[in-house]
Amino acid sequence: MNASAEKAIRQDEAAPISHRVTLVEAVNLALAREMTNDESVVVLGEDIATNGGVFRATVGLKERFGYKRVMDTPLAENLIAGVTVGMATQGLKPVAEFQFMGFIYAGFEQIISHAARMRNRTRGRLHCPLVYRAPFGGGIHAPEHHSESTEALFAHIPGLRVVIPSSPQRAYGLLLAAIRNPDPVIFLEPKRIYRAVTQTVTDNGEALPLDTCFTLREGDDVTLISWGASIMETLQAADRLSEQGVSAEVIDVATISPLDRETLLCSVAKTGRAVIVHEACRNGGVGAEVAASIAEGAFLDLQAPVVRVTGYDTVMPYYRNEQHYLPQVEDIVAAVEQVIAL
Amino acid sequence: MNASAEKAIRQDEAAPISHRVTLVEAVNLALAREMTNDESVVVLGEDIATNGGVFRATVGLKERFGYKRVMDTPLAENLIAGVTVGMATQGLKPVAEFQFMGFIYAGFEQIISHAARMRNRTRGRLHCPLVYRAPFGGGIHAPEHHSESTEALFAHIPGLRVVIPSSPQRAYGLLLAAIRNPDPVIFLEPKRIYRAVTQTVTDNGEALPLDTCFTLREGDDVTLISWGASIMETLQAADRLSEQGVSAEVIDVATISPLDRETLLCSVAKTGRAVIVHEACRNGGVGAEVAASIAEGAFLDLQAPVVRVTGYDTVMPYYRNEQHYLPQVEDIVAAVEQVIAL
Amino acid sequence: MKNRYEFTMDYVRYLDDAGDPLDELPALAADAGRLIDAYRNMVLARTLDQKIIALQRTGKCGTYPSVLGHEVIGTAIGQCMDRHDVFAPYYRDQATQLLRGVPMVNMLLYWGGDERGSAGWELCPQDLPISVPIATQCCHAVGIAAAMRIRDEQRAVVVTLGDGATSKGDFLESVNLAGAWHLPVVFVVANNQWAISTPRGLQTGSETIAQKAISGGLPGHIVDGNDYFAVSEAMEHALDRAHGGKGATVIEAVTYRLGDHTTADDATRYRSADELRSAWDRDGIKRLQSYLHHAGHWDAAREKDLQAHCRDKVEKAVHVYLEKAPEPPAAMVDYLFESLPSSLAGQRERLARKVEGGVS
Amino acid sequence: MKNRYEFTMDYVRYLDDAGDPLDELPALAADAGRLIDAYRNMVLARTLDQKIIALQRTGKCGTYPSVLGHEVIGTAIGQCMDRHDVFAPYYRDQATQLLRGVPMVNMLLYWGGDERGSAGWELCPQDLPISVPIATQCCHAVGIAAAMRIRDEQRAVVVTLGDGATSKGDFLESVNLAGAWHLPVVFVVANNQWAISTPRGLQTGSETIAQKAISGGLPGHIVDGNDYFAVSEAMEHALDRAHGGKGATVIEAVTYRLGDHTTADDATRYRSADELRSAWDRDGIKRLQSYLHHAGHWDAAREKDLQAHCRDKVEKAVHVYLEKAPEPPAAMVDYLFESLPSSLAGQRERLARKVEGGVS
Numbered sequence A, B: 001m002n003a004s005a006e007k008a009i010r011q012d013e014a015a016p017i018s019h020r021v022t023l024v025e026a027v028n029l030a031l032a033r034e035m036t037n038d039e040s041v042v043v044l045g046e047d048i049a050t051n052g053g054v055f056r057a058t059v060g061l062k063e064r065f066g067y068k069r070v071m072d073t074p075l076a077e078n079l080i081a082g083v084t085v086g087m088a089t090q091g092l093k094p095v096a097e098f099q100f101m102g103f104i105y106a107g108f109e110q111i112i113s114h115a116a117r118m119r120n121r122t123r124g125r126l127h128c129p130l131v132y133r134a135p136f137g138g139g140i141h142a143p144e145h146h147s148e149s150t151e152a153l154f155a156h157i158p159g160l161r162v163v164i165p166s167s168p169q170r171a172y173g174l175l176l177a178a179i180r181n182p183d184p185v186i187f188l189e190p191k192r193i194y195r196a197v198t199q200t201v202t203d204n205g206e207a208l209p210l211d212t213c214f215t216l217r218e219g220d221d222v223t224l225i226s227w228g229a230s231i232m233e234t235l236q237a238a239d240r241l242s243e244q245g246v247s248a249e250v251i252d253v254a255t256i257s258p259l260d261r262e263t264l265l266c267s268v269a270k271t272g273r274a275v276i277v278h279e280a281c282r283n284g285g286v287g288a289e290v291a292a293s294i295a296e297g298a299f300l301d302l303q304a305p306v307v308r309v310t311g312y313d314t315v316m317p318y319y320r321n322e323q324h325y326l327p328q329v330e331d332i333v334a335a336v337e338q339v340i341a342l
Numbered sequence C, D: 001m002k003n004r005y006e007f008t009m010d011y012v013r014y015l016d017d018a019g020d021p022l023d024e025l026p027a028l029a030a031d032a033g034r035l036i037d038a039y040r041n042m043v044l045a046r047t048l049d050q051k052i053i054a055l056q057r058t059g060k061c062g063t064y065p066s067v068l069g070h071e072v073i074g075t076a077i078g079q080c081m082d083r084h085d086v087f088a089p090y091y092r093d094q095a096t097q098l099l100r101g102v103p104m105v106n107m108l109l110y111w112g113g114d115e116r117g118s119a120g121w122e123l124c125p126q127d128l129p130i131s132v133p134i135a136t137q138c139c140h141a142v143g144i145a146a147a148m149r150i151r152d153e154q155r156a157v158v159v160t161l162g163d164g165a166t167s168k169g170d171f172l173e174s175v176n177l178a179g180a181w182h183l184p185v186v187f188v189v190a191n192n193q194w195a196i197s198t199p200r201g202l203q204t205g206s207e208t209i210a211q212k213a214i215s216g217g218l219p220g221h222i223v224d225g226n227d228y229f230a231v232s233e234a235m236e237h238a239l240d241r242a243h244g245g246k247g248a249t250v251i252e253a254v255t256y257r258l259g260d261h262t263t264a265d266d267a268t269r270y271r272s273a274d275e276l277r278s279a280w281d282r283d284g285i286k287r288l289q290s291y292l293h294h295a296g297h298w299d300a301a302r303e304k305d306l307q308a309h310c311r312d313k314v315e316k317a318v319h320v321y322l323e324k325a326p327e328p329p330a331a332m333v334d335y336l337f338e339s340l341p342s343s344l345a346g347q348r349e350r351l352a353r354k355v356e357g358g359v360s
């Protein structure tokens, strides 16, 4: 168990303590916080109990909350997805971990056909207050299938919320919100930045809203829109641009679906230009929806086409070439230069 | 067995015969044709052999080609998807039917993680010349889960082709092309128009290209872009508009992925306006990619925002209300009026 | 050096095809009231079934899967379950749902293409709605059973599925979890010999369906699904185990699908009239009726009353169903999330206008 | 009325932990050359394994799953298979892949993050690449076996998986299909007691893994996976059945994962040093070595030669591997489809420029 998680777990309940934590530690804090607040929260997945998860996100929870609320499951993602639905219909609030996003696909039928529809199907008689967590994205030199970023597949499914934090603070606040939300949430954790930065997080149980983008940096000349690990490169690009005298607004979409179009449109109304950055492949990515929404909703404001800086339309390469797949700071800067030139 | 399929199957191989057939009969013709041409083509799925498929698409094939090449499978879509991959790696050309698109989700892991990647993973040593067929879309008064149109989920997956015919002739030519294509193809059949019209199809074994949209009607004022069953309403809207003096070009995208952006951009360069029509829900639908591509690629040509006429961002309602979900001719006409007014 | 592992599994039936006992009957046979209630429910289920098929034929209902041949299994399940147990049905469980208290009007609405069919359910509010994607309900069932275990409740889950469904991972994975976690769940496989057109013999190479229990370390039982006594006894035993914290059970109830798969199917395409005729000889309703007659619990007058009573009940429900206006179109977005996301506000408005303006 | 169904399953081992026969050995024991070849392959596999772990520790290879404890199973499989059979491996099958003729350089490339690792394979061009998504290869295996049956070939498929993998639908569905279609396939479960941190006892409630075969109507066998004779005999028997058109078999080979799950894992977090120590006592390589010594087929000098030979072979392969330049970035789109779709032409150009311009 890492030190800060341990401290968090042993803490006196009364006084909210501030921690300098990484993103993955913030996930752990939020889980522990909400399991303390709410007895109906349970956690399940492969290797999440005794081992604390392969990324250590659930470390210490079994020791603290017992094996009945922190369950290692057999190796079957479809089962995990479906068991979670069953639990949720009975008023538990299960938080299931998929070890990597690349292994969630076996659970698609349960997620699409049941988790997302139980409330609608029963006209509210039963519903699914559940969270499916998964580390996602590339760049950690992992084997095949360990670098997926297919958030677009979930974003297209009515009845699901898709949430992606990109900082320790947002991981804490958004995960609390996701667990408390009475509907199913796909909570994708950008593992490339699991430990990239530490931030002070006050473990006060305060959730963040699930229906709004976060404006990380204000600017006038162009709106940079991103989410997940790519936020890092996007912010760096904004720095770089500012040195060049270009003032970039940076928005972390964070709540990928339902999408907060207002914030995006307001920003573009101001800047007149938008560049979208995401790691997923371009064709049919969430960037397409964002671009289409802006192109439709801000048609008269746009001074240049909305440009997407994304992964290539191919399978994420094995690790020797993965950096060539991922959008780089230079790619973002180049795209901005292109739209500014127009 | 229906009469024309029977005739087709009994025909003298030498002389290509023309048939007036429905879309589903054209599927049957293409399957029989390619099974005759190529011994490595096999067909499998639930209830497809003895029963000829719940929509009768495979009727007569078992009688003609034998149970070894026409296989009823156990009830397990993940298995069907994976078995097909195995067969394809060994040089068979399997065509698997999913009884309804709503039941393909269990096969997602096999489709995404294997069918779409085998060639890339082995640098061409093995590949997957397979076709996954599924009837899709709503409007036939079917039970829950029988009205899905989630083509966007497949379109986002690199390594898959997604093909959707919208007439008997295109069903015949595109299915032949899909079977002959050395890579995996998701072939979605709009079941609402399975029997809506008949067309003369010459069973000459000629395939259609898999990399081009089909321009069904030329026009100058606006480009209507659609696919699948919605092509019917789109064509009717074009008629209606022509009465109002608006000349609409109608494009059937047909090859949803990889997407032929050239044809779309050329048309919009001419008309300056585009309306996209699809049955799937809007958020993250294929319409988003089409709209984003046009808004980026034809920025200077566009005289109005690209508008999408789509299903609602919700689960397809059970059948008493399904007509309220589906895009109607009036919706398309209204959208065109809106963009023309700008 | 060899060690041998052994597994056994019994097939049980009590009544012959004519309804005469082959063996001493289980204790529950002494309760005449229960037997009569069971018989009444079977007849009610069949009456409703025939009516829905008629409605479908006249365009007043959607595609519908008949319960014909499943009434005994469903009735035995419904009787054995406690009110606080949870039922996770598939789509041929009308007989159980009647006993659980799902109103007939709801069943009609459901098959009539109206989501409100699965709403309400005041008598069994935690029961799952019908699961259309085959076998997926098995995973929910073990999830619910796990929730009961987590909360230390003495409740159990019963999940039903068809023989075809046993080929799908959801069932097999769930059986495994039920064994690994020692869950209070009963899997009842209604083996009606067909999965649409696919016969039992093409579905699996296993001698029995029940033996699939062995893969998860669960006990399995095979019973004649047209034998009320055999099914009831197995259910009671399995539910006792579940309620007593002794774990899960798989029951294979062997029957025959006497109707087409659904009203959209034509079974004559793939199975013989002879096979169907001989299956009718084993019909479990007739069998229980004969038994009741012989045992002095039933007579022609009661039968006549019952038939009239069932017809009447069904007609009343059908009347309410047919009078029911469809939901307003905006309902399609109102239940997607607990509260409407702002991104859907515009779409909801358009839907709301649809009705007022009368646009399709 | 009761009918009883019975199923049995044997556990077999021939050598005790010290390598002394417990029983009369199977006929294959007479072939000293085969035994020595087997032993050599096991040592080679272990040598390669240790080297890759060392490369990983020094940043010259990616995350890697050790073969430690699986060498006997893999070697027996590789020896028993015909050249024209097809192997569908998981990620702990280095010992089999060496015998199939997968070049060591390819193995190194694969774990070194280079797709070319699964290319080429001239000696076994139809073998599947490693399947990372657990158990999915089982479906491919039955698909390949079905292709063989369709073409009336006398070939067979061997598919391997771990104990954890047996919980996943893919395995269970494939076992069912293998039974229903009578397919020439052998499922070998390397039951190494752990799935990452999840012990065998949490994975399933079944007494054995092999009994999962019963759910598909297949025969199952349990063998000591550190006993070369037991694994080889079971494999020969199962492959004979498959080649002879008699259908599929499930073999559970009981062993122990002597290393961490992968180089990214730390097994001390979840299992005891004692357990690990006692597992080493059952190590199958040492066991076969002792047997060979006692039988007069082996001595210290030969052992020394072998060790040197293996180190040398591995070093040569590592050298080639380390010299290999990465593929050009554009390779990432070149193998997606048979030919590049026009929609990807622009992206390919950008990738091609990346290298020339030296950008990132």
Ligand SMILES: Cc1ncc(C[n+]2csc(CCOP(=O)(O)OP(=O)(O)O)c2C)c(N)n1
Pocket (backbone or CB within 6 Å): B046, B075, B077, B099, B103, C092, C132, C133, C134, C161, C162, C163, C164, C165, C166, C190, C192, C194, C195, C196, C257, C261
């Ligand atoms: C996942 C999935 N695949 C396919 C279907 C279509 N389908 C509906 S019922 C059925 C056959 C089910 O057979 P069985 O499990 O034996 O139940 P029965 O209908 O015989 O009672 C099929 C294939 C479905 N509903 N769900």
Ligand SMILES: Cc1ncc(C[n+]2csc(CCOP(=O)(O)OP(=O)(O)O)c2C)c(N)n1
Pocket (backbone or CB within 6 Å): A046, A075, A077, A099, A103, D092, D132, D133, D134, D161, D162, D163, D164, D165, D166, D190, D192, D194, D195, D196, D257, D261
């Ligand atoms: C579908 C899927 N889920 C999860 C993983 C992550 N994972 C890799 S190996 C493993 C454990 C496998 O255990 P077992 O099958 O016993 O094989 P072993 O590694 O012990 O040889 C897990 C969970 C994966 N690769 N695929």
Ligand SMILES: [Mg+2]
Pocket (backbone or CB within 6 Å): C162, C163, C164, C190, C191, C192, C193, C194, C195, C196, C257
């Ligand atoms: Mg059945």
Ligand SMILES: [Mg+2]
Pocket (backbone or CB within 6 Å): D162, D163, D164, D190, D191, D192, D193, D194, D195, D196, D257
């Ligand atoms: Mg293992």
